Amino acid sequence: MSVLGSGIFKGMAVTLKNFVGSYFDKERLTTNEYAWQANDKLPERAGDYPKEEAEQLSDTTTVTQYSRNFPMLLHDAGEPMDTVRCVACQICERECPPQCIYIEKSTEKKERSGNKAQFYPATFDIDVSVCMSCQICVEVCPFDAIVMNSQFELSTPSRFGELLLRRDDLLKSNDYYYKIHPEEASARDKRIADEKAAKEAKKKAAEAAKKKAAEAKSKSEAEAKAKEEAEAASKPTEPSDTPPAESTATPSTEPPATPTTEPEKEGSAE
Amino acid sequence: MTLDLIKDILLATVPLLIIFPTMFALTTWVERKALARIQNRIGPNKVGVPLTPYGGKLSLFGLGQPAADGIKMLFKENIVPTGADRLFHFLAPILSLIPSMLVLCFLPLDFPWLNGEQNSVKAFMLDGAVIFFFAITGLNTLAVFMAGWASRNKYSLLGGMRAIAQMVSYEIPLVLSAVVVVMIVGSLNADNIAKAQEGWNWFVFQPWGLAAFVIFFIGALAETNRSPFDLPEAESEIIAGYFTEYSGFKFALFFLGEYIAMFAISGLAVTLFLGAGAGPGVESLSWLKIFWFLTKVCILIGVMIWLRGTLPRLRVDQLMGFAWKFLLPLSILNIFVAGFAWHIKDANKETATSVVVWIASIIILYAAAKGLDRVNRAKVKPRTYQYGE
Amino acid sequence: MNEVTAFWMLAAISVLGALIAVRKRNLVHGVFALLVFFVGLAGLFLLLLAEFIAVVQILVYAGAVGILILFAIMLTDRVTGRDAFRVTSRGSFWGALISLAVFLVILLPTIQDIPTIENPTPKETIVETSTVKQLGIHLIKPYIITIEILALLLTAALVGAVTAAQGGRASENEENNK
Numbered sequence: 001m002s003v004l005g006s007g008i009f010k011g012m013a014v015t016l017k018n019f020v021g022s023y024f025d026k027e028r029l030t031t032n033e034y035a036w037q038a039n040d041k042l043p044e045r046a047g048d049y050p051k052e053e054a055e056q057l058s059d060t061t062t063v064t065q066y067s068r069n070f071p072m073l074l075h076d077a078g079e080p081m082d083t084v085r086c087v088a089c090q091i092c093e094r095e096c097p098p099q100c101i102y103i104e105k106s107t108e109k110k111e112r113s114g115n116k117a118q119f120y121p122a123t124f125d126i127d128v129s130v131c132m133s134c135q136i137c138v139e140v141c142p143f144d145a146i147v148m149n150s151q152f153e154l155s156t157p158s159r160f161g162e163l164l165l166r167r168d169d170l171l172k173s174n175d176y177y178y179k180i181h182p183e184e185a186s187a188r189d190k191r192i193a194d195e196k197a198a199k200e201a202k203k204k205a206a207e208a209a210k211k212k213a214a215e216a217k218s219k220s221e222a223e224a225k226a227k228e229e230a231e232a233a234s235k236p237t238e239p240s241d242t243p244p245a246e247s248t249a250t251p252s253t254e255p256p257a258t259p260t261t262e263p264e265k266e267g268s269a270e
Numbered sequence: 271m272t273l274d275l276i277k278d279i280l281l282a283t284v285p286l287l288i289i290f291p292t293m294f295a296l297t298t299w300v301e302r303k304a305l306a307r308i309q310n311r312i313g314p315n316k317v318g319v320p321l322t323p324y325g326g327k328l329s330l331f332g333l334g335q336p337a338a339d340g341i342k343m344l345f346k347e348n349i350v351p352t353g354a355d356r357l358f359h360f361l362a363p364i365l366s367l368i369p370s371m372l373v374l375c376f377l378p379l380d381f382p383w384l385n386g387e388q389n390s391v392k393a394f395m396l397d398g399a400v401i402f403f404f405a406i407t408g409l410n411t412l413a414v415f416m417a418g419w420a421s422r423n424k425y426s427l428l429g430g431m432r433a434i435a436q437m438v439s440y441e442i443p444l445v446l447s448a449v450v451v452v453m454i455v456g457s458l459n460a461d462n463i464a465k466a467q468e469g470w471n472w473f474v475f476q477p478w479g480l481a482a483f484v485i486f487f488i489g490a491l492a493e494t495n496r497s498p499f500d501l502p503e504a505e506s507e508i509i510a511g512y513f514t515e516y517s518g519f520k521f522a523l524f525f526l527g528e529y530i531a532m533f534a535i536s537g538l539a540v541t542l543f544l545g546a547g548a549g550p551g552v553e554s555l556s557w558l559k560i561f562w563f564l565t566k567v568c569i570l571i572g573v574m575i576w577l578r579g580t581l582p583r584l585r586v587d588q589l590m591g592f593a594w595k596f597l598l599p600l601s602i603l604n605i606f607v608a609g610f611a612w613h614i615k616d617a618n619k620e621t622a623t624s625v626v627v628w629i630a631s632i633i634i635l636y637a638a639a640k641g642l643d644r645v646n647r648a649k650v651k652p653r654t655y656q657y658g659e
Numbered sequence: 660m661n662e663v664t665a666f667w668m669l670a671a672i673s674v675l676g677a678l679i680a681v682r683k684r685n686l687v688h689g690v691f692a693l694l695v696f697f698v699g700l701a702g703l704f705l706l707l708l709a710e711f712i713a714v715v716q717i718l719v720y721a722g723a724v725g726i727l728i729l730f731a732i733m734l735t736d737r738v739t740g741r742d743a744f745r746v747t748s749r750g751s752f753w754g755a756l757i758s759l760a761v762f763l764v765i766l767l768p769t770i771q772d773i774p775t776i777e778n779p780t781p782k783e784t785i786v787e788t789s790t791v792k793q794l795g796i797h798l799i800k801p802y803i804i805t806i807e808i809l810a811l812l813l814t815a816a817l818v819g820a821v822t823a824a825q826g827g828r829a830s831e832n833e834e835n836n837k
Contacts, residue, residue: 355687355688358688358691359696389680397710397791398710398711398714398791401714401718401791402710402714402717404718405714405715405717405718405721406717406722406723408717408718408722408723409698409717409721409722411722411726412691412694412721412722412725412726412729415726415729416691418819431733434726434729434730438726456792457792458791611810
C-alpha cells in the first residue's frame with residue numbers, strides 16, 4: 001500500500017536526477033554544440049555556413065544516418081552537370097504537396113556519360129522555407145535523382161533569398177550520399193543495379209523473342225504470300241490476312257518495358 | 271496635496287510594476303533552462319548582451335533571451351482573423367493582464383521607503399484583501415472567455431470553455447482552503463495574516479495548514495493553467511487553446527498576465543501558509559521581509575516549473591473529478607478539522623494536548639484523503655483499448 | 660474633491676455599461692457591458708466604504724453570474740440578433756414611466772436622508788472595525804434563521820437542477836443496463 005501522492009514525488013525525483021545529472025554527467029547531456037566550428041564559435045553571417053560538400057560533411061555526420069530534412073539532387077562521379085541523374089521529367093514538381101519545387105526543362109537534349117542523350121534541368125529550385133520534408137519527391141522519382149539530405153545548418157539572415165536552394169546548391173555527388181546515408185545509398189544502388197540487370201535480361205529476352213517473332217512473321221508472311229499468290233488466281237478481292245500477324249508480334253516486345261520500374265521501386269526505397 | 275498623492279501612488283505602484291515584470295522575464299528564462307535540463311538538453315544559451323555594435327558579446331548562459339523574445343514579440347505582425355470580433359480580440363489580452371496586476375497590491379509587501387512619518391502607504395488598504403484577491407482573479411476567467419470567443423476559431427472556443435470550466439471548479443477548493451487560515455486568524459487582512467505567522471509560526475507547519483497548503487497549491491496550479499492542469503492550452507489537442515489566434519504583442523500580454531497571475535497566487539500562498547515575510551533576521555532588518563517574501567515566491571515558482579517538467583497533462587474528466595470529488599470534500603473536512611483543533615487548543619493550553627491534537631488531525635486528514643482516493647478509484651474500471659496492444 | 664470625481668466617473672461607467680447592455684444586439688457584447696456595469700457598481704460600493712458588498716458584487720455578479728450568462732448564451736445557436744426578430748419598442752413611454760416610478764419609490768427614503776452627494780453623511784456613524792467582522796457577527800447571530808432557510812432553498816434548487824438535468828440520462832443508463 002503506497003503513501004498517497006508518492007507517485008508524484010517519485011516522478012519529481014526522476015526529473016531532479018536528470019536536472020542535476022545534466023550538469024555533471026557528460027553521458028546525459030549528449031548535445032554536440034557546433035562540432036564543425038572551432039572553439040564554440042557561432043556562425044554569424046550567411047557566409048559562415050558551410051556551402052561546400054566537404055564542409056557540410058562534418059556538419060551532416062554529427063547527426064545519425066537516419067536523419068533527413070531537405071531534398072538534394074544526386075549526380076554520379078564526375079562533373080555534376082555531366083552526370084546528373086535528373087532528366088527534368090517534372091514528376092516531383094507535380095507531386096510536391098506544398099509545391100516548393102520549380103523546374104525548367106532544358107531546350108535541347110544533352111549527352112550523359114554512359115547514357116543516351118536526355119533533357120536536363122535548366123533550373124531546379126527548392127524553396128526550403130516551404131518544403132515540409134515529406135519525401136514524396138524521393139518516392140516518385142523514377143530515376144533515383146532526388147534523395148534527402150541531412151544538412152541542418154540552414155539558417156540565414158535573409159528571409160527569402162538564401163532559403164531558395166538553386167540547382168547548384170542542390171547537386172550532390174553519390175559519394176556524399178554514401179557518406180551521409182550509407183545504408184540507404186547502398187540499398188538504392190543495389191536496387192538500381194538489380195533493376196538494370198533485370199532490364200538487360202529482359203531486353204535480351206525481348207530481343208530474342210523479337211527475333212523469333214520476326215522470324216515467325218517472315219515465315220508466316222512468306223506463307224501468306226505464297227497463299228495469296230495461290231489464291232490470287234482464284235479470288236483477288238479480300239487481302240485481310242496481315243493484321244492478326246501484327247497483333248501477335250507486338251505484345252511480346254512492348255509490355256516488359258513499362259511495369260518493371262514503377263511498382264518495385266516503392267518498396268525497396270525504404 | 272495632489273503632488274503628495276501622486277508621489278504616494280507612484281511609490282506604492284512602481285515597485286510592483288518593476289519587480290514582477292522583471293521576475294517574469296527571468297522566470298521565462300529559468301523555466302526554459304530548467305525544463306531543458308530536466309530533458310537533458312541545454313536550453314537557450316546563445317543570446318547574450320551585445321557589447322559593441324560590431325561584435326563581441328556577453329553570453330551569460332543565454333540571459334539575453336527574455337529581452338530578445340520581448341523585442342521579437344513587439345515587432346511581430348499583429349494578425350486578427352477575418353471573422354473575429356476585433357474589439358474583443360483587442361480587449362481580451364488587456365483584460366487578462368489587469369486583474370493579475372491588480373491583485374499584486376493585496377500582497378503584504380512592505381517596502382521600507384513607503385513607511386512614512388504617519389503610516390505606511392499602500393496601493394490598497396483593504397480589510398478584505400484575501401477575498402478581494404479571489405474576486406479579482408476570478409475576472410481572469412472572463413478575459414479567457416473573451417479571447418476564446420472573439421477569435422472565432424473552434425480551438426480557441428474549446429480552449430476558452432475548458433479554461434472556464436477548470437477555473438470555476440478549482441476556485442472553490444482554492445477559496446475553501448484559504449478560509450481555514452482566515453478562520454484561524456480571524457481576519458481577511460493580509461497584513462494581519464502575516465502578523466499572525468511571525469517567527470516560525472507558519473501555518474504550513476500545522477496539519478490542517480499543510481493540507482490546506484497542498485490543496486491551495488493544486489488549486490493555484492489549475493487556476494493559472496499550469497501543467498499538469500494546462501488543458502486550456504494543450505498543444506497536442508487544441509493548438510494553443512484560447513490564444514491560438516494571438517500573435518505579437520497581444521500574445522506577449524497574455525503571457526505576461528499568466529506569469530503575473532502565477533506570482534500573485536504564489537504570493538498569496540506565501541502570505542497564507544508560508545509566513546509571508548517571516549524569516550531569519552527580519553527583526554533587525556525590515557527590508558529582509560521583502561527578500562524572504564520574494565524568495566519564497568520564487569521557490570514556489572520553481573516547484574511549479576519542476577512539476578511542469580515532471581507530470582503529464584490530465585484528461586478533462588480526471589481534472590473535473592479531481593476538483594469535485596477529491597479536493598472539495600477534503601477542503602471542507604479540513605475546515606472542520608482546523609476548527610476543532612483550534613478550539614481544543616484554545617480550551618486546553620497544555621503541550622500534551624496540542625501534540626495529541628496535532629497527531630489526531632494528521633491521522634484524520636490522511637485517512638480522509640486515502641478514503642476519498644479509494645472511493646474515486648473504485649469507480650475507475652480497468653481501461654480497455656480498441657486498437658492498442 | 661476626489662470622492663466626487665470618482666463618484667461621477669463610476670456612475671458614468673455604470674450607466675453607460677447598463678445602457679449598452681440593454682441596447683446591444685450582440686448578446687456577448689451585451690453581457691460584457693453588463694459586467695462593466697457590475698464592476699462600476701462595485702466601485703460605487705467601495706466608495707461608500709462597503710468593501711464586503713463590493714467584493715461580493717464582483718465575486719458573485721461579475722464572476723459567477725456573468726459566467727453563467729455566458730454559458731447560457733453559448734448554448735443558444737444564434738449569438739448575434741437577427742433584424743427580422745427586432746421587437747419594435749411600442750409602449751416605450753409607459754415602460755419608461757413605470758420604471759421611473761419604481762425607481763423613485765425605491766429611492767425616495769434614501770434621497771430624503773442624504774440630500775447631496777457632496778455631503779454623504781450616513782445616518783449612523785461608520786463602524787470603525789472591520790466591516791466583514793460586523794457582517795459575519797450579524798449573519799451568525801440575529802439572521803441565522805434567514806441564512807439557514809436561504810441555504811436550504813438554494814440546496815433544494817441545486818438538487819432539483821441536478822435531478823432535472825440527470826433525469827433523461829439516468830433512465831437511458833438503466834435501459835442500457837437492461
